Amino acid sequence: MGGYNAPLLPQDDCQMPELPEVETVRRGLVPVMEGQVITQADVNRPDLRWPFPDRMAQRLTDQKVLGLRRRSKYILADLASGESLLIHLGMSGRMLISGDPLGQFVHDHPAPEKHDHVVLHMANGARITFNDPRRFGAMDLMQTATADTHPLLAKLGPEPLGNAFNEAYLVQALAAKNTPIKSALLDQRIIAGLGNIYVCEALFRARISPKRKAGQISAVRIRALVPIIRDVIAEAIEAGGSSLRDFRQTDGELGYFQHRFDVYDRENEPCRHEDCAGHISRIVQSGRSSFYCVKCQR
DNA sequence: ATAGGCACCTGGTGGC
DNA sequence: TGCCACCAGGTGCCTA
Numbered sequence: 001m002g003g004y005n006a007p008l009l010p011q012d013d014c015q016m017p018e019l020p021e022v023e024t025v026r027r028g029l030v031p032v033m034e035g036q037v038i039t040q041a042d043v044n045r046p047d048l049r050w051p052f053p054d055r056m057a058q059r060l061t062d063q064k065v066l067g068l069r070r071r072s073k074y075i076l077a078d079l080a081s082g083e084s085l086l087i088h089l090g091m092s093g094r095m096l097i098s099g100d101p102l103g104q105f106v107h108d109h110p111a112p113e114k115h116d117h118v119v120l121h122m123a124n125g126a127r128i129t130f131n132d133p134r135r136f137g138a139m140d141l142m143q144t145a146t147a148d149t150h151p152l153l154a155k156l157g158p159e160p161l162g163n164a165f166n167e168a169y170l171v172q173a174l175a176a177k178n179t180p181i182k183s184a185l186l187d188q189r190i191i192a193g194l195g196n197i198y199v200c201e202a203l204f205r206a207r208i209s210p211k212r213k214a215g216q217i218s219a220v221r222i223r224a225l226v227p228i229i230r231d232v233i234a235e236a237i238e239a240g241g242s243s244l245r246d247f248r249q250t251d252g253e254l255g256y257f258q259h260r261f262d263v264y265d266r267e268n269e270p271c272r273h274e275d276c277a278g279h280i281s282r283i284v285q286s287g288r289s290s291f292y293c294v295k296c297q298r
Numbered sequence: 299a300t301a302g303g304c305a306c307c308t309g310g311t312g313g314c
Numbered sequence: 315t316g317c318c319a320c321c322a323g324g325t326g327c328c329t330a
Contacts, residue, residue, distance in 0.1 A: 017323060049306070049325090073324075091323055092308075115308085134307045136324060152325095179301065188325080195323055264323095286302060289321085 017089035019160070019193030020233055022073045024240030025095050032101040032126040033065045033077065040121040048117060048132060049090065053141045059083060060120065060141075072156050072192035076147060084144040086152065090136030101126035156192040160233050165191060167223040174214040174222055181217060182210035182285050185229075194229070197264045198236065200291045202229045204263045207273070209297045210290040211283070263291040271296060 017025075041060040046052060053059070063079040070076070077085040089095075098109045101124040109127060112119075118130040118139065130137070142150050157173070158164035173190050174181070184190055185199045194202070203210050205228045208221060262272045263280050271278040271293040278295030 021323080088324085090307095090325090132307095133309065134322090134324095136306070177300095183301085186324090197323065287304080 017073060017091070017093060018195035018198050018236075019070075019073055020198070020236035020240055022075060022089060022193075023070055023237050024244060025089070026068050026070045026075050027241065028097070028244050029075070029095060029128065030068050032097055032124065033120075033122060033128065034068055035065065036101075036126070037062060037064045037123040038120050039123050042119040042121075044117050044119075048135045048137045048139060049088075050138055050140075052139055056139070056141060060085065071153055072159070072188060073195075074153065078144050082144055083141050084147050086138070086140045086142060086147075086150065087130070088138040088152070090132060090134060090138065092134040093130065093132035093137035096129040096131060097126055098129065099124075099126040155189050157188060157190045158192065160191055160193055160229050165226070165230075167226045170226050171219045171222045174217070177214035179214055180210060180285060181208055181212050181214045182290050184214040186288075191229070193233070196288050196290075197261060198229075198232050200264045201262055202232045204273075204292060204297060205232065207297050209294075210285060210292050212298075263293070266291060 038060050039062070041057040043052060043057045059081070060079070063081050063083075066078045066080060068075060068077050073088060075087040077087070079085065096110075099122075100108075101122065112129075113131060115131050115133045115135075116129050117132060117135075120128040122128065130139070138152070140150070140152070147153065158169065170191075174184055177184050179187075181203065182199060185194055185202070186196065200210070202225065206221065206225045208217060208225065266280045267282040269280050271280060273293065273296050276293060276296040278293040280291050281294050283290050283292075
């Protein structure tokens with residue numbers, strides 16, 4: 001009897017809620033949540049990283065989900081009440097869909113697991129379970145109309161795939177920055193949605209050392225970084241999308257990581273630039289691992 | 299204002 | 315087998 005318990009994030013060793021993974025989760029939630037009413041909300045603890053908003057379960061119950069949006073690494077579910085539910089996956093958050101909302105799966109609600117903090121029951125029979133062992137994730141409710149001013153969203157920089165992120169912007173934003181380019185690109189006020197992995201990957205493609213001070217990189221190289229960042233993110237979203245199709249058609253397993261990284265977690269392995277015989281190094285910058293090729297990233 | 303470091307929390311892995 | 319140190323995709327907050 002085949003059960004269905006589909007993680008919408010890569011499981012096992014590879015969970016990675018940076019922008020592309022969050023976008024993949026959002027896309028996976030759309031067909032089971034959009035236009036559907038939340039008939040019940042189980043809130044199994046008072047908080048994640050912060051306390052949940054007052055009366056969260058009641059404010060979700062009987063609300064129709066009008067749409068699911070994403071800003072940076074946050075998902076926003078716009079509700080008929082005029083409020084929006086903000087969801088952040090932190091480091092270890094996952095969304096699991098169970099039930100048979102699309103008529104494609106064996107109906108089977110798995111036994112609750114440890115760290116199932118919030119469960120949304122939808123009118124179509126789907127259950128969406130937020131599971132987050134480390135509890136760095138977050139949920140909050142706000143007025144949809146003023147969502148942009150929410151403290152977690154207000155200071156975010158441009159979306160990497162949006163028009164506001166362009167060559168002129170990035171050159172300007174990094175000028176006179178005294179921090180390493182690695183740190184600057186992780187700064188969500190400069191560009192929203194990049195995390196440790198995709199910053200490493202983008203710098204590798206651009207052949208820029210993560211140690212180089214942002215403000216001392218030539219404008220030419222910064223301009224070149226812009227389409228590279230867009231590509232890295234867009235390709236990862238595409239990989240996520242194909243994994244969603246795969247799991248729908250098969251057995252509920254997300255075959256996410258046919259998508260492989262060029263540098264992330266490849267310490268001592270060969271550099272993948274064709275003209276380079278170097279190997280990938282790992283260094284620690286502000287407490288986080290940076291992977292790069294010392295030989296060809298300058 | 300800006301940059302660096304720490305804290306939050308749990309679980310997995312690898313060494314002894 | 316057990317214990318312990320170390321590592322992990324994020325980001326707010328405190329300190330200099």
